[in-house]
Amino acid sequence: MLVLTRIMYVLGGLLFLGSVVAHLGVRVWLRPRAPDLDDVYHEFEDEHPEYARYCRWLKVTMATATLGILMTFVAIAL
Numbered sequence: 001m002l003v004l005t006r007i008m009y010v011l012g013g014l015l016f017l018g019s020v021v022a023h024l025g026v027r028v029w030l031r032p033r034a035p036d037l038d039d040v041y042h043e044f045e046d047e048h049p050e051y052a053r054y055c056r057w058l059k060v061t062m063a064t065a066t067l068g069i070l071m072t073f074v075a076i077a078l
Helices: 002-029 035-039 049-077
Strands: none
């Protein structure tokens, strides 16, 4: 049981840190820079391909950060 706890603690921490770094990278490098994005009506901005990719990667990195925190919490609770 102790080995499983340590493995979950290490993997959860690494997953959390990796996803935080990836999230910051997405915020910096994948943010849409097109000036025409301001001209798109707000109801249709999700259909813009750059903006859709940016939102998808933001959701993925936030989900993996949440999973990493959850794994770390479960390891501490055990």
